[in-house]
Amino acid sequence: MDGDRIRGGRLDQCGYAVAFSDAHPALTPTQARVEAERCYYCYDAPCIEACPTGIDIPGFIARIADGNLRGSAETILRSNIFGGSCARVCPTEILCEQACVRTAQENKPVVIGALQRHATDWQMRTGSQPFRRAPTTGRRVAVVGAGPAGLACAHRLAMHGHEVVVFEAKAKGGGLNEYGIAAYKLPDEFAQRELEFILGVGGIEVRHGQKLGEQVTLAALRAEYDAVFLGVGQGAVRALSLPAAGASAAGDAASLAGVLDAVDFIRALRQAEDKATVPVGDRVVVIGGGNTAVDAAMQAKRLGAAEVTIAYRRGPEHMSATGFEQDWARTSNIRIRYWSVPIALHGADGTVTGIEFETAGGARELEPADMVLKAVGQLFDPEPFGEILAISGGRIAVDSEGRTSLPMVYAGGDCTAGNDLTVVAVAEGRDAAEAIHRALTNAPATLPADATTAAPRPVRGMEKMANG
Incomplete structure (x- = not known):
């Protein structure tokens, strides 16, 4: 990459501290009381x-x-x-x-x-744990994926007294909260602190470096455990195939320096001990219209990029990023160009120099860029499951209780159809745990009355939300 146009260290340390501090400061006790x-x-x-x-x-x-x-x-x-x-x-x-x-x-x-x-x-x-586990049932459940869906499932199963082993491919748990959410939304290692809090209930073992289809198989888990929950998320990235144009750029546009998947850019930033080491372009174009696109654009701007543009192929009402996120981007001096269909990447000497779009009127426009971030969506990877698990619409098929086509195998979160929101993944993991608990013990789907110091409340069921 061009050392002048794509580099780290654009800010001083104070600048990085301010840029990646908590996006929304907490309420004071007085503010909270008044608002309540x-x-x-x-x-x-x-x-x-x-x-x-x-x-x-x-x-x-x-x-x-x-x-x-x-x-x-x-x-x-x-x-x-x-x-x-x-x-x-x-x-x-x-x-x-x-x-x-x-x-x-x-x-x-x-x-x-x-x-x-x-x-x-x-x-x-x-630092206290508000929940207490029920007596041990002797049942063991495997959970694949230490993201919100998997951990919500694991926590609820542990509460019911089951022993849970979580298999996680990455070195850290937390899923998208750790690797995919903008750093200014969950700063100060919040994802790891929350993970420690959740594991504090006991009865949950997390094994890292365990990727489904490699170190562990679904068949082996089914043989060893009483039930399995799949919270594997979406590990693949949707391809964006564009031709390359310009001097010395003929061939594969994806090989141009400065062209990255937005999820990789966000992951590198989230895991960097020193954000000054994360390179960013002077002029950055993000392709996409979802929250990942906005997060990538916002973080590029906070790293010191002079110009950041989000390019989306349709209008604002079609963007999956909320109106709030779009407005937030605009007030952060990020330009959003709608009705812009990418048709070619331009480059010189092996480095991206711009991206060409076709506008709503059919005209072609070249947007200068020395970094292009692709945020055109993530995909569920069905390869580890072969033909043994029913897939529908490109994701794991489940019924209203999270049951898959295999007996005692459940799934939830982004690997199943629905809105790809953390809160939805949590609900699906929790509700699948209740279904697993009922299947294992024929017990009612409520936590025991002494699970916390608060009065018991029934678990509210939920239907899967439709895609927006």
Whole structure:
């Protein structure tokens, strides 16, 4: 890569600290109390129905208003053990906060996400584990994937007294929370701190470097364990095949220096001990219209890129990135060009110099760039399953309880059809755990009354959300 146009160290250390600090500072105790008192505490609360994990939102907010942060956190975590990260990354503006009664009345919802963070942060600061395991059942369950779906499943199974072994291909657990979410959304090693909190319930062993289809097979897991849950996410990247144009650029455009998959760019940044070592272009173009595209563009800008452009093939209403994310990008001086279909990468001396688009009117435009990040989607990789598992629509086929085509094999999260949101993955992992527990023991699908110090609440079921 060109050492002048693609390089690290564009900011001083103070600049990096500011750029990658917490995107949304936490509420103060006074702010949290005042905001909690805005809640109507609706009896038939629409915000609960809008939450994929069915958190008792009025209940946890009422406890904040009463000064009972312990009770508030337990109310949240009983339904969503990833309540801390979901409070930071969940698109509340199109889920619970959009459904808030105050949104319809005054277009100013209760800030449910910030209040959820206030309570769960308090719980994590105490260092205490609010849950207790049920007596050991003697049953063993294998979970493949230490992301939100797998860990939510593992935690709920452990709560019910089952022994759980989690098989994770990477060196760290956390899944997208660790490797795929923008660094400014989950700073200060939050994903790992939350992982430690979740494992604190006991009964869960995590084995790293265990990739399905290589170090471990589904057949072997089925033979050794009473049940298997697959939370393998989407490990493949959608290809974007573009011809190369320009001097010394003939051939494979993908081999041009400066052309990267956005997920690799985000992963490298998330895992870098020193963000000054992460190279970024002076002029960056991101191809795509989802949250990954926005995260990549925002982080390129925060690394010191002078010009960052998001190019999307259709209009703003078609982007899977929320309106909030699009607005956030624009206010961060990131340009979004709509109705721009990429048709060729331009390069010179083996390095990308621009990308050519066809606009809505059929005209061709060349956008200068010394770094192009491809964020055109991720795919489920069915190869480790061969023909033994039913696949539908390119993902693992499951029924309403997360059961696959194989007996006692369940799946959830991004490897199954539905909205690819952390909160949805958590709900599906949790609900699959309840289904597994019922299948193993014929027990009711509720946690034991003494599981926490809070009153027991029934587990709210959920239907898989349709693709947007």
